[in-house]
Each structure stands twice: as C-alpha cells, then as structure tokens.
Amino acid sequence: MLGDLRPHWRGLAVSSVAGLGVVATALAVPPLTGHAVDAAGGGDRDQVLLLASALLVIGVVEAVLIFVRRYTASGYAIKVEQDLRRRTFFHLQRLPLHVHDSMPSGQVISRLVGDLSQLRRFLAFAGPSLIMNALQVVGALILMARLHLPLTALTVVLYLPTVYAATAFMRRYKTLARNVRDRNGDVATSVEQSVAGIRIIKSLGRGPHVTSLFEGRVEDLRGASLLAVRARSSFLTTLSLVPNLNLAIVASAGAWGVADGQLTAGDLAAFLTALLILSGPMAMFGNNLASVEEANAAYDRVAELLDTPREILQSSDASELPPTDAVELSFHDVCFRFDGSGEWVLRGVDLTVRAGETIALVGSTGSGKTTLAMLVPRLYDVTSGSVRIGGVDVRELTAHALADNVAVALEEPTLFSRSVRVNLTLGRVDATDEEIDAALRAAGAEFVFELPQGLDTRIGEQGVSLSGGQRQRVALARAIIAQPSVLVLDDPLSAVDVTTEQRVHAAMHEVLRNVTTLIVAHRPSTLMLADRVAWLEDGRVRAVGTHAELLQHDEYRNLLAAPTPELVR
C-alpha cells in the first residue's frame, strides 16, 4: 500500500505540513487569549485590539490550513484510488475466462468499487489523523516528563495495557473487517443474480424464495458487522477507561505527594492539565486504528485480484499477422478440458478450414462444438495440441493481431449499455458509417435505423431494450464490421424467426465468400451457409464432408433430420 502512495509524496508532504500548522495554531490560541485577558484587566485597549486582531488572523490561517490539509489529502487519496481501480480493472479484463467463470460477480464489483473507496477514505482522513494522534501523544508525554518525571513514568506504566489491547484488537479486527467486506460482496452477488435472473424468478413465482436467500446474505452481513462493532466497542472502552483510571490514580498519588510535601499543588495542577491533553488523541486512536485494519482488509481483497495470474499470456516473441482476405484455420490434435474437471471435452480434434471456406460444426449437445469454436479467439486455451491461423499458433499471436483477425458472434450475445454504434464497432473502432450500414443490412438488423436516435441510441441501462433476436442480429453485424479473416459464429440466429433467418442467410452468403468461417449449427437451415460440414462426436471429428455426403450416414441424418411431419397430429 505504501508503494502506491510514493508517487504522491508531494501531496502527502503538503497535507502533513498543513496538519502540523493546524496543531501549532491551536496551541498558540490559549496563551494569546491569556495575554489579551490580562491586557483587558489592565485597561490597555491598544494591546487588547492588537491581540484580538492577532487572534482573528490566527483564526483565518487555521481555517485555511485545515482546508489545505483536507483538500490535498483527499487529492492524493483520490489519485491512489483511481490508479488502483484502473490497474485492477485492466487486470480484470485480461484474466482468463475460467477465472471469471469461478468468480462471483458481486465480489469483483465490491472489490473494484467499495473496497477502493474504503481505502481512499482511510488515506484521506484516518491515515493522516493517526499520524497527528501519534505526534500529539509524543508531545504531551514530553511536556509531562518535563513537569514531573515519576508521575510520567507511572502514567506510562499504567497505559501499558492499552498497547496490549491495541495489538490484540488489530489482530482480531483484521479478520472481522475482512469478513464484513467479504459478506458485502456476497450481498452484491445475490442482488446481481436476482436481477439478471428476474425472468425466471418471476415466471416461476420464486420471489419469496429468492428474497429469503437474500435475507440470509444480509443477515450474514449484519452478523459480521455486529461482531466488528462489538470488538470495536470493547477496544474504544478500554481506550477511555485506562486514561480515566490513570487520571484517578495519578491524581490521588499526586495528592498524597502534596500532603507529604513532596509536590506543590501548582505542579500537580499543571501535570494534570498536561494529562488531559493526552486523553484527546487517545480517544481518537481507537477509531483510527480500526480504520487501518478496515483499509488493510479492503486492500488485501484488491491485491488478491491483482495477484490472480493472467494465465493466457502473450509469448515473448509474439507474431503480428496482418489481416488478409483469406487465411487457413486449422486444428491439430486439439484436446481440451476445463481445469479441475476430469472430463475431456475435446479428445484430439484435427480439422482444416481452407482459406475462404465455411465449415459448419454439427454434433449432439455436449459433443464439444461450442468449446472448439471458443478456442479460436482464445476464450479458452487448448490443453494440448494447437489451433493455427495461417499456420501460426494462436498462442503465438499478439493479442492485437488475434483480435484483428478473428471475430465472433455467440448465441447469447453480449451487448453493453452504450450506444448501438459503440457496440457495433467493438472490434474495429474506426469503421465508417457505410461499412456499418452494409453490415447491418447483411445481418438483417435494419431495425437499428428505426431506433429513436439511430446508431446513437443508447441500449441497456437507461436505454432501449432489444429482443433476443434483435440482440443476436446486432452481435452478428458487429462480427461483420470487424472485417476479420476468420469468423466464428455460434448459432447466431437461434432466436430469430424463420422469415428473417432466411433473409439474413441470403445476405450472409455474400459476406462469407471471402472469409474463413467456422459456424456452430443446430438446424439444417444454418447449413445453407456452409461449404462443408464437420461432424463432431464425443470430442472428436467423426467425419468431414458436404452435407449431402454426410447424409449417407443414418446417425448424421438423425442428428439433423426434422421430426417427421407425421408427428403433427
């Protein structure tokens, strides 16, 4: 955490100096007031006016210094927060998919937003205040030691339990604070799921069920928070009880000393006044130390995310591959399994898609079609074997080269809450309006032109919502706009009605002519687009050929043939 502060040492220095200035001005006020009162008593009006003006000036200076301290402190704290958030987000976007699959979204969100805000508040307020507290304690102790050494020694000894209490508290509180942050992430996950799955919840009428699950998460969070409150209460109480008991004992011991004549009443009074100065920062210590541990827990959670390795790494001598019109896509003895699960999804796939050719992947549910398609854009990496584009292993390509060459449209299209244009040009930011126009027509997504602000219509959050079929067509247009040399389509029109599907297929023929395409097909109609078909079975290629050739196999025919019309009663 200290490393993150280093670049901001100037702000830190300015705010610390201003902070010291605030302490100094506060100390200057009592003696000045004293002199002024004396002058007023002595009838010296000029002196009173002078001192009153001095007090006014000090008041202004103090106010300015407080402003500077708070404002500069929050300035660097905000910068640290932003730097960390950008870095963490950068990292997050580049984590492999299998990490994302196992990461509850709420935890990610609470780390990137809530935890970092907590860290900022600590750096801006509690952190500097803690340093001030420490300085004040040291100052008060020096003042006391100069007044009366034995009583100071007694005070230090009597204060020792607070040191013990503080170490014990910080050890314990760190776990408790961490638990609160974790439970917070769980609540976020619970909300995310219940909103994303609202259709299911509503149609099954499971509102009460989901609410009770949420209540469980919220109860857990409350429980964790209350445990933290309890630990904090005990510690704050100790920090108030010890100074008060110390005051009682020191005052009594001092009074005995006065009675014995070892001490004058004036000395004792001065010492006790200094002792009261000590109790101020002691009281603030508790909350500030608690903030240290809260910030610590928050920082740990962010650091864990940052430390998650980005497994799919670019090789050191990564190649560029300028996108060309047509390029060969090949799979060489490709095996794949999701890590942790022993099941092989692909067991040695060999397949070549010639330059400019369109191959459809056909196979039953779970045969590995979608997984094979996802290996091309490196959404996952092969467990063994290789996927090559133009003879180059996709793992050898720079991320840039890969993204330029490959575009995908998935069955469940992801659109972001931005304008339609931003969504369409995700793969190629500099696409012209003509290119966008052509792609929208090819994908049968002309409805975009009828949206209130056309391409600039915002969709999703606070925008227009699109139907499943419309979303799929926008995603298809997006893949076309990217002008890839390799196109990967996963049943991209499953939610589109028959008439539209036929229209899109006609237009797509033109687009696919010069693009090497792999298309996952579930229905005979999709095969219209393919030159050849690769038939997958249990993670292997059973056969490759034209649709007509493969129809010789009964099993293949069963895979694609429609339920017979006789079924229609």
Added chain:
Amino acid sequence: MRRTNTTGSMRLLAQILHEQRWRITLCSVLVLIQTSASLALPALVGWVVDSGVEGDRRAIEIGLGILCAVALAEAAARFTFNQQSGRVAQDGLFTLRMKTFSHVQGLSVGFLEKYTSGRAIARLTSDVESVADLLSNGIVDLVTNTLFLIGVAVLLLRIDAGMAGVVFALLPVALLFVRWFRARAKVTYREVRQANASLVVHVAETAAGIRAVHAFGAQDQGDEEMARRTGDHGRAVRESVRQFSVLMPGLGMLGRVAAAIVLVAGAYRIDAGALTIGELVAVLLYVRRFFDPLTELSQVYNSLQTATAALESLADLLDAEPEVPPSPSPTPLPHAEGTVSFDAVTFGYGDHEVLHDLNLTIPAGQTVALLGPTGAGKSTIARLAARLWDPVDGAVRLDGVDLRDLSEADLRRHVVMISQEPYLFTGSIADNVRYGAPDATDAEVEASLRAAGAWPFIASLPEGVDTNVQSRGARLSAGQRQLVALARAFVADPAVLVLDEATAALDVPTELVVQEALARLLHGRTALIIAHRLSTVAIADRILVVEDGVVTEDGSPDELRKAGGSFARLHDSWQDSMAGLSFP
C-alpha cells in the same frame, strides 16, 4: 432529469428512525451519562487535589474510590452506547436492504432491464451503507450537541446578556454558511452516488460480457471507459470534499471571530465596570464550547447530506410501481383444473395497443401453440396468462377466477412460465432445479431431471446434481442448460404451463429428447406455447395464429393446414427448411 426525491428520502429516514426510536432514545441517555461522567471527573480531581493540600488522606482515598467508580460507569455507558448505536445502524441497513430488495422483486422485467443489475447492486450496497454513519452516530450527535448548545447559550445569557447577544449575532452568519453548503452539497452528493453507480454498472457489465471483450480484444475500450468513469467519480468526490472542507473550518473560524469580538467588547465593559475579569474568562471559555458543537453539528449535517443523496436514489427505486400489484384480499384456489380464459382483454404500452378485445378460452388439459410474426402479440398473450403483466382492460381468468384476485403463492403454484433464456443461477444443478420448488426432496429433484431427459449428462458429471454450474452456467452447453430449466418446470408441477420459445436453440437429437419430455410434462396440464419451430408446433392440440394483436386462425393443425391460410404457408416453408435431404 435532475428530479429530486427529497420527500421520499425523508420519509424513508423517518420510517427507520421511528422503528429504532427506543434504541436511539437509549443511546441518547447513555451519551448523556457518559458526558456527565466525563465532566464530573475534572471536578472530582480538583476535590482530590484540594484534599491533598489540606492533608486529608482519608478524603483522598474516598476520592480515589469515587473517581474509579465514575470511570467505570463512564466505560459501561460508553461500551453500551457503542454497541447499541452499532445495532441501530445495522438494523436500519437491514430494514432498508430488505425493503428495497422485496420491492425490486415486484418490478417489471422491462424496468429492471433498463435499470440494470449494476445499479441495483449500487443501491443495495454502497448507497445503503452511506446511511450507516448517520444512523450510528449522526442522530445521537445531533441530539446531544443541540442540548449542549442550548445549555451553553443559557449559561452565556446568565453571565452577561449583552456579550451573549454579540455571540448570537454571529449565528445568522453560520446559518447562511450552512445554506450555502446545503445548496451545493445536494447536487454534488447526488453526483457522487450516480458516479458510484456508474462504476458498478461498468464493472458488472464487463464481468458479465467478458467473452465478448476477450473475443473482440476490446479491453482497451473498456479501460478507456473505466478511466472516464473513475475520473468522473474522482471529480465528484473531490468536489464534495472541497465543499465540506470549506464549511467545517469556516464554522471554526466564526468561533475565533466571536472570541476576538468578545475580547474587545469585554475590554470596554470592564472599563465601564459592567464585567469582571473572571466573567470575561468564563465568557471566552463558553464561546469555545458554543462553537465546538456547531462544528460537530456540521459533521452531522454532512452525514445527513450524504445519506439524503443515497436515500433519494433508494426512494426513486421504491417509487417505481410494481407491475402486478398483489391482491389485498385474495380468493383462495387450493386446487386448479387449468381452464384459462381471456375475457375481452386489451393490452398496450403508452398509446401503442398490442391486443384489442381478445376473447379466448383454453379448456383444461389443452395444448395450444401460438404462432405469428415477431411483434404480433404472442409474447404478450403468454405473459398475460402467466400474470407477468396485467391487462389494461378485461380480465384473464384461471378456473373462472381473475388472476389479479389470486394470491401470489396460489398463482405461481398453478401457473409456471419457462422463458426463452435458460438462465442458471450460481450454485449446484440441484439448487437450480429447486427454483421450481424450494422444498423438493433429493428424490424429487432427480425424478424431475430424469423426466426432463437431463439425467444422462448429469450422471456423467463427477459431482452429479451437486456440480456447481458456475457463473451463469458457464460450464454447461446451451442444450444442457435448457434441460435443467425444463426440470424446474417438472418439479414445480403446475396446472398451467406457459412456454416461450423454450426449444429454439437445440440440435435435433436433444430437441427430440425435449419433445418427449415435453409430451410427458404437458400430459394432464393446460399449455400455452410460443413456437417458431415446427417441431414444437407438432405436439399442439390447437394452433392460434396471431397477427397484429388479433387471432386470425384458430383450429387443430390439420384443419389449419387444409384451410390454406398463413399457417399452411408457414408449414410449407418449414417443410422446405427441414427437408435438408435435398440440400446441395
């Protein structure tokens, strides 16, 4: 766009405070005890020191005892206060979260799609938390500091009314200052909440859409957007800190100004013999004590502004009307035959009418397929039947009872809808099936998975039904997800089933499995199916062709095929696409 919901936020706050009123009262009393004990300590110390001067050792011992007792009392009061104020805050947050969440569950799908899960998360996490500070310390600080302020004001008046007048003259200045702050803070704090929500939305969407981000190499665009949003957030936070950093020391400065004025005025009054030096010292001390609580109150005010901005967002969400309000006095329907009827139903949004005066009766046990072009009103009919929407005019009835008069529990037991997207929740396969019936036994879960044809693939998984499907079912294929979704309907065992394009994205063998499962599922139930595929239509007893919100054809598949209408044409084009056998 800048609509404020101040009344809504204040109503929410008042509600929570009302619920917590006894605990807040207890906390205030505890703070008073604690403060009195702290104030008593110096006086007692003075007494002990005086006893020392007098050499009265017995008195010193008694004093020590009393001091320790007071210190312990203070500690007890402090501990209890901290505990109880923590409870006030946590219970308040609990209430807010549950209230908001339950409300969100009643809102329409359309509303939530636009609202997004990200904003809902922001509301239920960071926004709710910004109220914690106000609840745990703010209210009690407000009470005690106000009491303190009044006490000091009374004491000041008793010492020297004229000097007190000088001090009070500064109060309007303080109020003007606070007004300046409030006008700005209102805007800025709202911006902070909005910027925070926009961060959450961006992270949430990126996490949900990470496949597209990776596939298009769009990470840089995501980074830019994050830089922009975190920049906006930082600016809003910085502005809010700036405003409060002016207010707080500003009020402190007024205290210094007051002290200076009192000194000068005091000098004149001493000359005039109207004031003693001792009294001047006392007035100066009280001036300090007068402005300190004022600064503390500014902290409370800051917490209040923060909380208000957050509560406004929550109030906006709570003000959104639930789409289908629950019946105040539901008609019980413990058992349903499954007759569904549309009685002169009209439906539309805004001035766009989707259905007009639809009359339709589906006898119990009949399977009806709805056909027609996109936007014709098929989904509307399905959603009205499942009461995801209510008709604008007319009524939808189950066994003659208006759906609006049924309790939510009865309605959802008898009518179940399986929608287009087979969404799976994070958790095990069994957990997901239990969304259909939370109380289902393990045997019932297995039976429903078997009935849905999902058992073969589940049995091959190492952990079977306990397999974690991970985020959004990432580890299952589209077909497998659909089978699990179908098992939900089996376990729910409703009298009426509404299927929305449920079998749209399956390969033929799986679709055949689903067909068989569906045939089993539909047996003895009323069903309303929206279909784009011939295979789904194949199992229907009756076809309804809907065009422009009107039923244009109604009959058995055979009848309609022979009638030569749009169903016949659609049927022929299906035949063509299915007849891949003659394909080049």
